[in-house]
Amino acid sequence: MQIAKVRGTVVSTQKEPSLRGVKLLLLQLVDEEGNFLQKYEVAADSVGAGVDEWVLVTRGSAARQILGNEQRPLDAAVVAIIDTIHLEDRLIYSKKDQYR
Amino acid sequence: MQIAKVRGTVVSTQKEPSLRGVKLLLLQLVDEEGNFLQKYEVAADSVGAGVDEWVLVTRGSAARQILGNEQRPLDAAVVAIIDTIHLEDRLIYSKKDQYR
Amino acid sequence: MQIAKVRGTVVSTQKEPSLRGVKLLLLQLVDEEGNFLQKYEVAADSVGAGVDEWVLVTRGSAARQILGNEQRPLDAAVVAIIDTIHLEDRLIYSKKDQYR
Amino acid sequence: MQIAKVRGTVVSTQKEPSLRGVKLLLLQLVDEEGNFLQKYEVAADSVGAGVDEWVLVTRGSAARQILGNEQRPLDAAVVAIIDTIHLEDRLIYSKKDQYR
Amino acid sequence: MQIAKVRGTVVSTQKEPSLRGVKLLLLQLVDEEGNFLQKYEVAADSVGAGVDEWVLVTRGSAARQILGNEQRPLDAAVVAIIDTIHLEDRLIYSKKDQYR
Numbered sequence: 001m002q003i004a005k006v007r008g009t010v011v012s013t014q015k016e017p018s019l020r021g022v023k024l025l026l027l028q029l030v031d032e033e034g035n036f037l038q039k040y041e042v043a044a045d046s047v048g049a050g051v052d053e054w055v056l057v058t059r060g061s062a063a064r065q066i067l068g069n070e071q072r073p074l075d076a077a078v079v080a081i082i083d084t085i086h087l088e089d090r091l092i093y094s095k096k097d098q099y100r
Numbered sequence: 101m102q103i104a105k106v107r108g109t110v111v112s113t114q115k116e117p118s119l120r121g122v123k124l125l126l127l128q129l130v131d132e133e134g135n136f137l138q139k140y141e142v143a144a145d146s147v148g149a150g151v152d153e154w155v156l157v158t159r160g161s162a163a164r165q166i167l168g169n170e171q172r173p174l175d176a177a178v179v180a181i182i183d184t185i186h187l188e189d190r191l192i193y194s195k196k197d198q199y200r
Numbered sequence: 201m202q203i204a205k206v207r208g209t210v211v212s213t214q215k216e217p218s219l220r221g222v223k224l225l226l227l228q229l230v231d232e233e234g235n236f237l238q239k240y241e242v243a244a245d246s247v248g249a250g251v252d253e254w255v256l257v258t259r260g261s262a263a264r265q266i267l268g269n270e271q272r273p274l275d276a277a278v279v280a281i282i283d284t285i286h287l288e289d290r291l292i293y294s295k296k297d298q299y300r
Numbered sequence: 301m302q303i304a305k306v307r308g309t310v311v312s313t314q315k316e317p318s319l320r321g322v323k324l325l326l327l328q329l330v331d332e333e334g335n336f337l338q339k340y341e342v343a344a345d346s347v348g349a350g351v352d353e354w355v356l357v358t359r360g361s362a363a364r365q366i367l368g369n370e371q372r373p374l375d376a377a378v379v380a381i382i383d384t385i386h387l388e389d390r391l392i393y394s395k396k397d398q399y400r
Numbered sequence: 401m402q403i404a405k406v407r408g409t410v411v412s413t414q415k416e417p418s419l420r421g422v423k424l425l426l427l428q429l430v431d432e433e434g435n436f437l438q439k440y441e442v443a444a445d446s447v448g449a450g451v452d453e454w455v456l457v458t459r460g461s462a463a464r465q466i467l468g469n470e471q472r473p474l475d476a477a478v479v480a481i482i483d484t485i486h487l488e489d490r491l492i493y494s495k496k497d498q499y500r
Contacts, residue, residue, distance in 0.1 A: 173279045216466060
């Protein structure tokens with residue numbers, strides 16, 4: 001999985017019928033030091049992630065291993081809202097600090 | 101999924117029999133700020149996307165999670181025509197504005 | 201799918217038994233403007249593509265959605281010989297012109 | 301598979317229910333000479349790898365070919381703790397030397 | 401598939417039980433002109449490839465389309481030892497010449 005920050009949303013009315021009701025988030029990928037990468041992913045959300053939260057995004061067929069997504073044409077999904085990232089002794093990210 | 105703009109079409113007569121009747125669009129990938137990337141994808145269309153529209157493209161086995169595509173040798177498909185893209189407070193793209 | 205030009209062939213006698221009889225083409229990937237990329241793919245051919253023809257290559261599990269390939273360890277296959285590529289109003293490639 | 305060094309951990313409480321109890325490691329990818337790459341992966345661990353150990357990471361649907369992971373939305377997993385890496389005649393890495 | 405040269409081996413004792421007995425080769429990827437790329441893959445071998453031989457490596461779920469690998473967490477496998485590579489009229493590689 002990759003670390004990403006929720007940056008925005010993508011809205012569509014004319015789409016595959018199976019995608020109705022799926023919330024599509026625009027995620028900016030983040031490197032292991034917490035820096036933003038010039039890469040993004042539009043991913044389905046099922047954990048209730050909001051803008052500015054850091055999340056884990058899974059890609060490929062893994063995105064369909066989520067209740068309700070089994071038959072949707074999804075290649076990316078948010079699977080977790082991150083609480084903390086530790087890199088050796090350092091705390092790279094903490095959700096609590098982010099929002100204090 | 102990635103954001104892409106429909107740029108053109110690819111036509112073939114000598115092909116896998118299962119691809120007969122499949123419309124193949126030439127998509128240029130777009131970054132999260134709306135800039136064009138030096139990347140493209142040839143993808144099957146089932147949502148009726150036309151040249152200049154911005155779409156979502158799904159890749160890998162997800163392309164076969166669409167009615168009729170289940171057994172086609174496709175690794176990319178257009179799954180939605182985009183109405184709007186929001187990046188935090190900014191409206192990065194709006195289909196309405198695009199065509200006014 | 202990606203656009204590619206057939207550049208050559210790869211021959212092997214000592215290989216997975218299921219690959220016997222599979223023709224392996226060396227494909228050079230082409231960008232959306234028709235320029236050659238520094239990327240290639242060795243792909244199974246089932247549409248009878250020959251050197252210099254432009255083709256569509258599918259990758260990943262899609263390569264096994266072809267009659268006979270279902271249980272072969274293939275991650276790339278030629279699925280179409282391209283007749284024409286249109287990028288907006290321009291004809292980027294035409295098989296007819298290529299061979300006149 | 302790719303070679304990676306365990307650098308840290310990612311912790312999340314709000315996540316896909318199927319990910320409960322899964323240990324998520326932050327891995328830094330390593331090249332074939334043993335140099336660190338500017339690439340990382342967050343992967344599920346089932347072999348008991350700890351910080352500083354060198355491991356093999358498998359990606360894509362392979363991550364779900366592990367007992368207990370079959371239905372988890374994982375696209376990366378640690379599958380082995382590396383003892384030695386040989387590049388021709390040279391010993392590039394040895395777990396024993398690493399820890400002496 | 402990609403062309404690669406066998407450069408070495410990776411050994412592990414603490415690993416997924418299903419990987420016991422699997423020989424893991426360190427492969428350096430080669431471009432279509434025969435030049436070495438700064439990319440590698442650790443892949444399972446089932447064709448008996450040895451150091452210095454040029455091989456074809458398949459990636460993704462294709463690696464599990466090999467007898468015995470069906471349920472192993474592998475995302476790369478050697479599927480053929482290459483005899484010759486032809487690029488248009490030129491012989492880029494010949495196993496015979498390599499070893500004369």
